[in-house]
Amino acid sequence: xxxxxxxxxxxxxxxxxxxxxxxxxxxxxxxxxxxxxxxxxxxxxxxxxxxxxxxxxxxxxxxxxxxxxxxxxxxxxxxxxxxxxxxxxxxx
Numbered sequence: 017x018x019x020x021x022x023x024x025x026x027x028x029x030x031x032x033x034x035x036x037x038x039x040x041x042x043x044x045x046x047x048x049x050x051x052x053x054x055x056x057x058x059x060x061x062x063x064x065x066x067x068x069x070x071x072x073x074x075x076x077x078x079x080x081x082x083x084x085x086x087x088x089x090x091x092x093x094x095x096x097x098x099x100x101x102x103x104x105x106x107x108x
Contacts, residue, residue: 019067020082027071056093064089
């Protein structure tokens with residue numbers, strides 16, 4: 017799967033990592049719904065760090081269709097709310 021982190025670029029992740037990322041996404045969704053800004057910030061960074069850790073960066077000049085688009089690390093709670101589907105950032 018190709019994942020884009022807004023403002024950073026793309027990386028390729030094995031589908032086997034989907035369940036691990038989905039757990040963080042569910043936590044992030046709960047924090048957003050409760051308005052937990054501190055928890056939201058912590059979990060967003062954990063999600064992005066996990067994508068960076070598990071993914072293989074694509075070259076900067078590569079432009080592949082992204083199956084998943086994640087917010088930038090400095091995105092606000094309101095900006096991320098606008099990106100959400102009913103399932104969170106990562107469609108289940």
